[in-house]
Amino acid sequence: MDFFHNHILSVVLFTPLVGSLLALFIPRENENAHRVLGNVFGILGFLVSLPLIWWFNPSTKGFQLIENLDWIPSIGARYTLGIDGISFLLVMLTTLLGAISILSSWSAIQARVKEYYLLFLLLQTGMLGVFMSLDFFLFYVFWEVMLVPMYFLIGVWGSERRLYAAIKFFLYTLAGSVVMLLGILAVYFNYSKLTGGTYTFDIPTLLASVSQSSDAFRTWLFWGFFFAFAIKVPMFPFHTWLPDAHTEAPTAGSVILAGVLLKMGTYGFIRFSLPLMPQGVVARQRIVGVMVALSIISIIYGALVCMMQKDMKKLIAYSSVSHLGFCTLGLFALTPMGLSGSVIQQINHGISTGALFLIVGVLYERRHTRLISEFGGLSTPMPSFAAVYMIITLSSLGMPLLNGFIGEFTILRGVFEVNKTWAAWGVIGIILGAAYLLWLYQRVMFGPVTNPANEHLPDLNLREQATLVPLVLLALWIGVYPKPLFRYLDVPVRQIVERVNPGYYPAERATAPLESAPAGAPGAAPAAVLELDKHPTDSHPSPSPAEKE
């Protein structure tokens, strides 16, 4: 038990890998054995991550449950794992969605079953590694390793244009990450220059060391890392891989792609890009301006494109562009509300959009088409499906008492503090979101059954219910009582805001009424804040995120 406690992150990380190694030893003809093995390890992966809920202490600063071993001493790379509140939530989301999407593949995957489950479990390990790594080298390895199984999931089990979509996904993501590699090396050398020849890839140490560097260097770094994360999120104009990948991927692939893979981009922004932001107000504002503009374009453009889609899966894919735009908008408001809202919204998006892809998968398995025009009036033959789909639609468009509302509201509240126009654009995005999601629901579910092929579609079976119901329950729970989630975010979010927006907290205390305090607002920052920004170390020591117990 002690071993389990001390190495809980490694256990969570490598449980899926063990499953995929075991799959190697089962002959490929025995397809059901592979299905059982995949599901057992999917669920086991979720179960071993449950103790984290008790062992992770949300009120402790810095990273927890750290594991630290030598790996490549000659370059200073170590095997370091650890989580804070943000990565905790994302790890839980990954293990849950992993188990659910593996379950959803039972009957959808009929060809080359062995490789499918093997690669899926491998993908789980890769994604978990990204969220847990506290060593840049390790992080980069996981970041790239995860591409390969995803490439195969799209390319082997996808639909017609799968080869094109798979390589497009691979190349796009790779293009971003190789530029990030240069950024990582730049930080690495910067540190060794500062310390006179000590090499380390430790993420907290390196990020802390950047605070002594010039703003020009930090701006370069920011844009170096930007491409990797912006492509992953994806932000306009780097989003073009996403509709292809989503549309061509098998259902479970889309669920994981939307639910977890895109979060790696936003996670990267939170973990790396925000701490790398330049200290000077002008340089920072310039970056915030670009990021917010791209986020708003993503929100509006994604929503408008959704309106025009004929393919359900493509529609949901573009809706991800729009929803993730909210997440990045919240991040770059640089307020605690915006940041926590953004993380909550990432979780919500994983739940709602994951469920929406499952829903499309349910229809696709029955009809082998995803065209909206092929459906209509499905609520008659499939009543419980209609109910689940309705709840998920409402959750995705931000209905109060469901999870989407909590995230979007918190983000808008955080953005509003800074700039009312930005918030107004966000609201337009929400309205458009409601429009395309409800219109989709109406076209698919309501009215008479026009297509005879739809008349006797079977309702959800037990397995499909098992995949969808947990997500519905989660959506309700977060919508009604989100406090436990926010509790995990308070400490890490405060740490980040104190660092990137040092003017925020003192300004808030000085000018209490909310209306008159566009605190830390770019452009409206009071002179005192400007002064603080110039000498961050004098009166306002920038907190070191290197605190690791």
Place this chain on the structure above:
Amino acid sequence: MQSHLFNPVDFRLILPEVQLSLFGLGILLTDFLLEPRYKYWNAVMAMLGVGFSGYTLWQLRRPIADQGDIYGFSGSLLVDPFFLFFGFLFLAATALVILLSVRYMEIEAEHHGEYYSLMLFATVGMMFMTAGIDLIVQFIGLETMAISFYILAGFLRDDRRSNEGALKYLLLGAFSSGILAYGFSIMYGMTGSTNLRVITAEFIRRAGSGMDLLVVLSVTTVAAGLFFKIAAVPFHQWAPDVYEGAPTTITAYISVASKTASFALLLRLFQTAFWPARPSWTLLLAGVAVASMTLGNLAAITQSNIKRLLAYSSISHVGYVLLGLVAAATGPQVNVTGLKAVAFYLFAYAFMNIGAFAIVIVLRRQGLIGDDLEDLNGLIQRSPSAAVLLLIFMLSLAGVPPTAGFVGKYYIFLSLIETGHYYLAIFAVLYIIPAVYYYFRIVAHAWMRESTDPVRPVISPAQALALTVTVFVSLVAGLYPEPFVRLASYSLFLPFTPVGR
């Protein structure tokens, strides 16, 4: 460097080469006695030769540890960790290719003893290229290797592509050797010696007096001759044709052993005589490197023949290695990271590239050459293990973690950033993207296309052994590179310090 004549103690320094030569000659003698179906004994003999040579080489490690670098034969040979490292690399490559050859040459119906003895002679040449620090020794080593390769490339006598490739290789190779010899003659003319230590001292003296046209001329001609051997742009045209025409085993051998040996020679020359003049050649090398990466990567995209594709990709790999040397030569002091990067990269490249060719070799059977992309279709169904190995080799060649190729590229980038070559680093990094594209075309054929060909490839035990070794190194050097990094650091050959100071 006294002018004493032959010293019997020196003999142990060339014992590895002597053993290889004796076994090579022995194979020529015993080949007559073997009936066709026992021809594999030639391969066993060759492996024995490699084994003995490797053992002797391993024994040399002691005296080096005790007394440092050992000079022999009136200062014309240098036995140092650099030589040991490359010697082992050549022997490993030779052993792997021998293992892959037996079944392949039987299918080709060209299973002769000469094949193996030529491989051993080529290895001898490579070892002398690396050990020699005298222009004559180096040149003779180079020619021994090159002539063996000319014959090996044309070993399939009834195949027109093989003949064409060999002739092209011979003509262009002879031309480039001429250029190299011309460069050597200029160096001799300037210094009156063929010994690199004497030449280096003289070049250091000359470097004090500003730009020197003769030095630049010798650097350029020597570089041109060597660029041909390593197939760097613009001296690369022979590579795709020779790679395509030669027996696949020999293609693997040329692409790995000949290239590494020529790099070893290049490092020896550029870190001794040409080192003082490095401001005049870093730009040249950087330009050639970028051109090689550009042409190699872009031309590989459109190839439909795997051997041609790998030929172009190997041109781009040369570009990466040259960048490591550029980084090493930047700044007043030698950048050790750059040299480590070169050593590690060549090491990783040797194993992953032989592995990639091994898959093509395994596909060869009566009536199928197996070098067309279409021949790979549905490999995952026909031979899952071959498809998985192919994936690992392609990932490694493309430089995706966690493979040896990634760590090699990583070190190159590291040295470039360390020495401030940001633009070169960006070039080098972005060329990973086309590389992944064409390597994954191969993977896509093997994994995602339906098979048109029901025959399962047969892997002989020897080939299985070679594949195991190559995949082991490609993966382990990526997952736990520490021992391999130490090996690379051990092998460093640092520029000579000025004599007499």
